[in-house]
Amino acid sequence: MTHGDQRAAYERAVAGKSRLFAVWPGQWSSDLFEIDDLDEFAKALGVKHDEERTGLKDHVHEVEWTKDPYGDDNPRSQYLGIDVILACGCSINDLRTFAVQMKEQRGWVIATSGGWSKRGRPNGTTTYSLRARRRSLTD
Template identity: 50%
Template sequence: MCYIEVTADGSVSQGVDAAAYQRALSGQSRLFAVWPGSYRSDLFAIDDLDQYARGMGWVHDEASTGLAEHEHQVRWRLSESERNPTASYISVRVWLDCGCMVRDLGAFAKHMRSQQGWDIATTGGWGSSSERGGTSYSMRVRRKSLPQPA
């Protein structure tokens, strides 16, 4: 799949980025996706710009990630199931006191990396559990990226 942008004056460029999305949004250009085949290629106009931009990660999608665009208030402790607390990645249990939810670990990992420097493993398993103290999430985090206990 390749993407092209056609501006109002008719110039065509290949590849679409966040800036091209902004131009399309303001009506300065249109975006198309090309599906190449061996005998012919199909061209699709991208009509749902919002959905496209969310899919590409250019706009933040609070509904699907459960995360507000703010500094999260996070509490954590070592998971009770962690048997090797000095390993480079450890299981931790995380609470979000700011009221956010983790629906998309990749999005949460991105937030926590830029906000607090956490290095969350996004390839392994993770989970959530609800209890009286609220919902907690279990995930694996690089130990040295976590704040050290005082």
């Protein structure tokens, strides 16, 4: 039996090489549960894309971005505040997932620590204020 390394365990389980168990520790005894819904398990771990939770489709997003007009524009700062609109209709509920996707799709390095915000516009679009590494930003 192994423990830890959940991604490797998931991959072995998918391949049918092993079964996954979760231990629920109790005061007098620990209960052992077999994880039979691998799909849910993978989504919970972030191994598998979860569109419902993240608001993000697993596709190439249509991203429109501008420099945040109210942001701190110190050229010596590594990060730049940007306003992002997703013209493809996705919404960002999980910044970490969006950051991974944008790294893959455009090479952007989005700051996942620190603040970000979203605001709705009267025309129905949502603008997200994020910070991205200045030099990673491309058109």
